[in-house]
Every structure is written in structure tokens, then in C-alpha cells.
Amino acid sequence: MQETRSQLDWLWRAVDVLRGGMTGDAMQQLVLSAVFLRHVSDVPEAAAQGRPTWRDVIGQVGGSGHPEWVVQQALRAWSGDYGRLRVDLDDDQVLGQLNTGAPRMDQALRDLFAVLDEAGRALTMAELYEQFLARFSEDRAGGEYYTPRGVVRTLVGLTAPAPGDDVYDPACGSAGFLAEAARYVETRHGQLADHIGPALQLFGQDVNAGARRVAAMNLILNGLGDDMGRDLGRSDSLLYGSEARETYDIVLANPPFSMKWQDDRYDRYVPWRYGQPPRSKADFAWVQHVLGSLKPRGRAAVLLANGAAFRGGAEQRIRAGLVHDDVLAAVVQLPAGLFPHTRIPACVWVFDTCKQAHAKGRVLFVDAQDAGTQVSRGRRILAEEDVARIVGTFRGWSERGEADEQGWCRTVTLAEIEATDFDLQPARHVMPVTVDAAPGEDERRVRELTEELYGHFAEAARLERELRDVLEAL
Template identity: 30%
Template sequence: MALTAKKEALIWKTLNDTRGKIEPAEYKNYIFGVMFYKFLSEKAQTWLDSVLGDETWSYVWGQDPNKAARFMQRNLGYVIQPGDMFSDWKKAINEDKFNIMMISDSLVHFNQGVSQEAKDDFAGIFADMDLTSSRLGANAQTRTATMMDWITLVDKIEFDDKSDVLGDLYEYLIGMFAANSGAKAGEFYTPHQVSDIMARILAAGREDMEQYSIYDPARGSGSLLLTTGSYMKNAGIRGSIKYYGQDIITTTYNLARMNLMMHGVYFNDINLRNADTLNNDWPDGLVDGVDNPRMFDAVMANPPYSLKWNNKDREDDPRFKFGVAPASKADYAFLLHCLYHLKSDGRMAIVLPHGVLFRGAAEERIRKELLENHNIVAVIGLPEKIFTNTGIPTIIMVLEKNRQTDDVLFIDASKGFEKQKNSNKLRQEDIDKIVETYLSHKDVDKYAHVASMEEIKSNDYNLNIPRYVDTFEPEPEIDIAQVKNELSDIDQQLTQSLQDFQALESQLVKTDPQDEQINNSLQNQEVK
């Protein structure tokens, strides 16, 4: 049974109460690290219970450590030695024998035991857990006490093996840390509602594909990859879906690897990289002068908006054959990178700021090339304040590589949301309406319009949504006769009120100031 919203909120409050002076952006590295180690330990223990029978892991390890290690590596890609399990940490805490070095030693052993095949997926994955940091405590004793609290806390979270509770909780906490870590720290997270729209559009009509490859070149926490994969019929079947992604931030790279594996993705189906996408094309691409990029069935991205980048000497880069984005705004550089790695029959979706629809110069030339090449399928306008790292309204642009038709669907979904305290949230009905409108590819009054290429050319290739979707709602006509009657009623009420006031005024007794002075004087004499 999945965790309820109330249970999730309680877990978040409890976690927050134990973090002390550590900022959320750093605290998440420890909590996610402990959660992920527990996940790996329990996965290893479950596997061991299924294959060892009556023998213990300690006994098998003691017979031949190298053979035992290779045995676990072949099946899991990693090794957890006897005494290093999460349950061993908890036992040591209960017996008052725990110290922070147990964690340090376990993580060292873990890194040493990762198989060569799984190096890219596990190597350095716990590097953000700095167990010597003074933020954990001034000395080893206080740092040990802090880690004991967190291990005990994570141990109390009960998971149901038959559901994706652990992965869902992990995704929930990613969102909460993003929302509470400031705008910059929230860049790694795409709200699930937006991921869901993009995933449903990308997977539409392709859910039954036996083999499916997906790529996110600005991967963040991996939520776009996971959500897209979840709509495929073979999600969870080993080898059916291949996940590719790249991100420049090392902490985010670790976060995504954990996220995918905690959602049940096998390590050998994960191909993630820690690098600069625009400066280091991957996977493959131009190698030794030969253009041979890896292509994908679906490409999705929510890149940093209007990022500054080095656009020097890019003219010969095959990714940017439609033009080079300006140095001050890398939006079209990310878009063209995505399109370059898309299969001929693939589909891509990318989140971008509105400026890409109408800005001039180099961006206008790129936009014109994309339109004349029939690549742009749809432009979907989203509400403002739905992302943790920006309050600006954004769009989802959907593109295909070898499309025959040249029209463009415009959807103005900017007004469909639920207002919250400091943000806006897309409701399920808002999400469904966007997806259903995209799939129908028809005009919807005040909401969507299919624009022909002639119409787009008449607008000088400007794709600003209000040029195509008229959402203006006229003011209701004024009934002059009714207004006259209402004014007449008001006049009558004023006249009656004035008459009532005058009647009351006439009943008041007026006192002469001189008489009042004499009366006061007489009263004073009587007192004397």
C-alpha cells in the first residue's frame, strides 16, 4: 500500500526536526545516502536469503571472500560484506556499540566491491556523505550521535515490498528538498505534474514497444526519465528500457543514480554521465571527424533557462546545423542537441522560457529553420509559478525529426491550475486536458489552435501563443434599463434616509451654552 500524503508529511516533518543546523541542500545528501544504503542492503539480503538456503552470508564469505564477492557482483553489481549491512548498523546501535567509523568502513568496502560493469552506476555514489564535516558535530562522538539519529529514523520508515513506496517516498523528498532549498538548489527537480504531461505525450501510441530508449541531456534528479519509462508496457522488465542522461552537477548525478535504482531500474539499464552536455556531446556524436550520434526513441529535457554558454567555434558542430544559439541564451542549443540525438521516427519534449517563441536574431533564424523543416509539432503554454526555481511561465515544445505535415498546435494552458501558498499546481484535470488536446490535434475555443504554415509565416515565424490562441473573454453586456432602475432605487433610498435623519434631528433638545454655564455654577455653590 502506498504512503499517504499525511504519512509523507509526517516523515518530512520528522526529518526536518532532526537536521539541526544543516541546511536542506546539504542535509539531503546524508538522508538520501542512508536511505539508498538501506535499499541496497535490503536488496542484497533478500537476494542472499533466496540463494543461500540454510547457510549464512558470514559463513559463505569466510570460506572464500573473493568467490563470494564475485558471486554477489555478477547478480547485483556490488558487494556488501558481512557486518556492513544496514541491519548491522542498527544492531550495533541497539547494543550501544555503534560509531561513525562503521559507516566509513562500510562505504569504503562498498566502493571497492563494485563490479567493473557497474562502475558508472555505483562508483562514488556516496561521495556527498562527508562524515568528517563539522556540521554533523564538533567531534567524532557528536557526529556519531547525529548519524545514529538518522539511521534510527530511516529504519522506522516501513516499506511495502510489493509497491514502489520507497521510490515514491524518495521522489517526494526530492521535491520537498527542492522547494525548501532556495531557487538555485531547486534546479535539479521537475515537478511530477510537468513530467507526467511530457511522458504521456512522448509515450503516446508507443507504449507497446518491446525495446525503448530514452535520453535526458539535462537530467537533474531523473524524474523525466522515470516518468516516461513508467508509461511503457515493459517498464520494470530488465533490458526493455534503456535510460540515458547527463548532468554537469556531481551531487545531482549521484541523486539521479540513486533515484533510478530505488525505482527498480536495473543497474545495467542505466547509462548516466557527469559532464557538460553542450561542451561534451554524449552519447557518441562527432568522433574523430565522423558524425555518428547515438539516437533515441524519446528525448526529454528541462534545461536551465537562458543559460550563458561558450558558443565560439560551433559552426562545424553537426548538432547546430540550424544555427548557433547566442552566448547569453543556450535555450536553442539544448533544443538542437536533443533533436540531433532523436531517432528519425522519435519524439522529443523540452521545457523552455517563452522567449524562444519570439526573440529575434540568431534565435529567429533557428526557429525559422525548425518550422520550415516541419520539426515543431506543438507549443504548450504552462502557468506561472509551477517550478521551484523560477516564477516565470514556461512552455513545453514538442518536436519530431521527420514529420510530413507542417502545421503547429498551440495550447494555452496558462490559466488551468490550483493556487497554493507560494506557488501554483497543475491539477489532474489540467494535465488530462493538455494531453487530450495534444492527442486530438484540433482547435478548442479559447484554449487551442492548429496553425497552418501560411498563418505562421504571416506572423513572421513568431510563435508567441496569444497570436494564435485568443483567450479574451468579453465583458458581459450592460443592461441600461436595469442600471437606470437600480439608480432610481438608490435615489429613493437616499431620499428616505435623508427624511428619516431630519425627523430624528427635529426631536433633539438644543442647550444654550450660557444656560449650561449658569447651571454648572449653581451646582458648585451647593457643593460648598
């Protein structure tokens, strides 16, 4: 373990040098492509079909005066079809940035490939790829491609994929949801003797070409190239719907939070069943696309910014429609600090187009804002026990239709939700835990807050004096 960690530290140092000579996105694409190359080219010469094997690449990169040329040629040679996915590694916008001739860049490439060679003996390339995605997300380079593993496992567990399901992600990023759905089914059901073909059919879509490349490589590294229903779609999900206008058993999505968007197409496929979303926020455009992509007995889990739960206007009317149609099964408040590339807190919305009888007319609210483990200042992760508690609470509610735990969860009727003007914040519905203050605690807290307020007054006065001095000097 210590040796692997040392190799990874060395690898990050090589990446930092590359970062200095390339744009962040190009650097990320190059490193992930190198991990992919390590996997697909590590074959006997006969199986390489005239393409350079990993041993060829390592030998030439280490001994060549022009390692960037060797890397370019190898990536171009290994572009192609893998199952139902196509991976194009010869992106000129990425490879063109290698032609610097700078000695530091050449050495960084040698270091990168040497460490990949060593790390491949201790880790699978799928594991290394996942670590890279997480690291890039922490650095906020390509974070939009990656959803933290604990969050992914939570959404997949809430929808509980089963053998034979079609699973779709309309904004697939790095395809973490699709890969985890396949792992979920394999872990719980294993190889099914009476099942022919893939246990799941996977479908992904993303308008970003870089994201599609990252997703395709991730899926292939996880052995899922043949489990895809088709290649990754490239159209805009909000305008065109899913490829071939398919419907699915399960939809999982982490769309960009509260993004601005334009709805200026008259031939748009996605129907606004619950009303047109505001152009300033696309959250409920995504929700309606997800619901429109579900089969009659489908289920979905979507990550949304907290504001989607309480903003007024058109979004309130859409929430009212969702509640009245009884397609909303649960809302789970996640803890803050889970997403390195954004500080916006989020909720998971769980949808079910055909609730069981005991769940009809009810919504489960889970307030998990205090869950998770602090890993650094402002950063938390959902550990396995957190995921298990959230998913277990929902599974129990699904089976019984009732759940009520002070400070954690509560079952709420549709009439109660309507009485709050369709405010769907879990904290609005889950009863907080009441703690009796120790003797003198209230007075102590008042003194602390008073001192803090006086401090703010003093700082405001100081700033006012400085601003007056500046204005008088003009």
C-alpha cells in the same frame, strides 16, 4: 497515513538540524544517500557480502558514541556497481562535513536513521526518495536536480514512449524523466511476453557530478539499473553531444532556463544546423542538441523559458528554421509557479522529425496558463486531470491534425506563424475566451484602477521627498 506523515515530519526536523551544520548540497546528498543505503543494505547477512546490513547500521548508529563514523563506513562499503550504473557514496566533500563532533549533529543522525527505519515499513524507498527531492526543491536546495512530477508526466505523455524505444535525457538531473518513461511503458504495456530484455533502453547525461549521483540512486531505487544502455554520461552535452554520439527515439529535457554559456571549442560535436545561438542564452543550443540526438523518426519534448518563443535576433532566425523544416509539432504554455527554484514561466516544445501527413505544415498551440491547482502563494501543481487534458489534446491532434478550442488550443499553419515573425507564444495564436462584462462592470473597473494609480502616485511622491531629504543631508 497519519503515522507516516508524523514520521516524515520528524524526519524533516532531523534534516533541519543537519542543515545547520552542513552546506545545503552536502546535506541533500547525505540524506538521499541514507535513503539509498536503507534500500540496498536491507538484505540478509549472507547477501551483504561482508558489508554492514541495515540492521547492523541501525544498531551501531543508535548505540555508538560516534554515529558519523558508522554512517561514513556504511556509505563507503555500499558504493559500487548496480547493474550498469555506478554509485559512489564516499564523497569526501559530503562525508567530511560529518566530522564535527557536535552533540546536536550526532543526535540528528540518530534521528534521521531511526525515522528511515520506521518509514521503510510504510513507504518504498523510491517513494521516500521522490518526496525528499520534492521537499528539497521547495526549499530551493538542489531544485536544479528536480522537475515537478506533474510536469514530468506531461512531457512523457506528449512523447508517448513505446516498448523498444531508446529514451535520452541530456541534462538528466535526478533522472525523473527516465524513471517516468519506464513507468509509462509498464503501465500501458505491462510485461511483454515476446519482448526480451528491458522494455526501454534509458540513457542519461549530466555534467554535474552531484546530479549524476542523485540520478543513479533514483534509477536503482526504481529498479532500472539494468535498463540503462550505459552508465550516466559525464560530458558537457552542449559541447560534446551525447555519449558515443548516439541517436535516440525519444529525447526529454529540462535544461537550465536561458543560461549563459561559452562556445569556444573548434572541435565541438553539436552542429548548429539552424544557426549559432547567442552566448547570452543557451536555450536554442539545447534545442539543436536535442534535434541532433534524434533518430530519423524521433520525437522530443523540451522545457524552455517563455522568452525563447519571441526573442529576436539569432533566436528568431533559429525559430524560422525550425518552422520551415516542419520539425516543431506543438508548443504548450504551462501555468506560472510550477518550479519552486525559478519564477520564470515556461513552455513545452514538442518536436517530431517525421510528422504524419495530416500534421505536416501545422503546429498545435495549447494555452494551459490557467491550468493547475494552487497549493500555496505563488505555487501551483499540475494535477492528473491537467496532465490528461494537455496530453489528450495533443494525442487527438496527432491523430486528426486539427484542434481548435477557444481559450485552450488552436492548429496554426506555418504561413500564419511566419506572418507573426515566428512568434511562438501560444497566447499569440490561441483565440481568447470573450466574456461580456456585466452592466456597470467597466465603469467599476476603471474606478478601481484609477484609485490604484493615484495610490502609486502618492507613494512615488513620498519616496521622492525622502530621497530629497537624504540628498540634502549629504
